[in-house]
Amino acid sequence: MKYNRCGRSGLLLPAISLGLWHSFGHNASPDLKRDLCRKAFDLGITHFDLANNYGPPPGSAEEAFGDILRTDFSGLRDRLIVSTKAGYHMWDGPYGEWGSRKYLIASLDQSLKRLGLDYVDIFYSHRFDPETPLEETMGALDFAVRSGRALYAGLSNYPPEATRLAGQILRALGTPCLIHQPRLNMLQREPLEQGVVEAAAHEGMGVIAFSPLAQGILTHKYLDGIPPGSRATHGRWFDKSQISPAHVARLRKLNEIARARGQTLAQMAIAWLLHDKRITAALMGASSVEQIEDAAGAAKNTAFSPEELRGIDVALA
Secondary structure, three states: OOEEEOOOOOOEEEOEEEEOOOOOOOOOOHHHHHHHHHHHHHOOOOEEEOOOOOOOOOOHHHHHHHHHHHOOOOOOHHHOEEEEEEOOOOOOOOOOOOOOHHHHHHHHHHHHHHHOOOOEEEEEEOOOOOOOOHHHHHHHHHHHHHOOOEEEEEEEOOOHHHHHHHHHHHHHHOOOEEEEEOEOOOOOOHHHHOOHHHHHHHOOOEEEEEOOOOOOOOOHHHOOOOOOOOHHHHOOOOOHHHHOHHHHHHHHHHHHHHHHOOOOHHHHHHHHHHOOOOEEEEEEOOOOHHHHHHHHHHHHOOOOOHHHHHHHHHHHO
16 A cells, blocks of 8 residues: 655555445444455555544444444554544534534544544544634634644535635644545546645645545446446435436446556546545545455556546546
């Protein structure tokens, strides 16, 4: 596994990290969760990413990973990067979501209990809160670090201008923002086109792209349409319009480019992200160890010729 420096920090992150958004709640067996984490670690994936509301139900992913930390990963804490987030709805009432200091610190304390940890390595503000002063939200991240609950502060789903301001506020507080986590892949390029990646890089943040495979669309799975039992048939967050006949034709063109590179479509999709030196890591989810094994191979070849990049753009036009 290749490890990349995260922004202007001393922290190295694996080029591929494992996100526990899907397939890590009560909808998955304990054995599968253990197998996913063990395989990831064996392949050099040392970063495991969570959030307070991951499951289902909310909180169950942190509880499950906490069990793994106490058993399979016992004694390995200092060899791991564990991150969590708060920002989306977690409990009822006026203090259960968004970006207030009240919510963020209460949520982090709950996350630490579920994980069985004294601290997380990275604590994120999971989304920009337009109603709360940015100084308050960033002050809460600064407090999380200074109080020993987290080692680093991060942002997720922040627009460009808020990213710049957040970085400036945290730097002035003495807790530079480590990382930004936007949704970014070949099909969803808004963070690149709208300036989020550039803003993060300018402020010295690393960038870790979540949903690098567009929830499985950028894999072999949908090259022949929607297979039974796939996420497209039951996933709450899945956009089925991405699997129209026209989209499938584009995916097949991409797959031809990937095969010519000696990669699977999933490997090329991850490599496409990592060829941009501003991108520290791709944050993948998985429902099988085979998916992790396949994705890990992406880091072996992240170089693209100008012709390949043009071919990708033409295929998706």
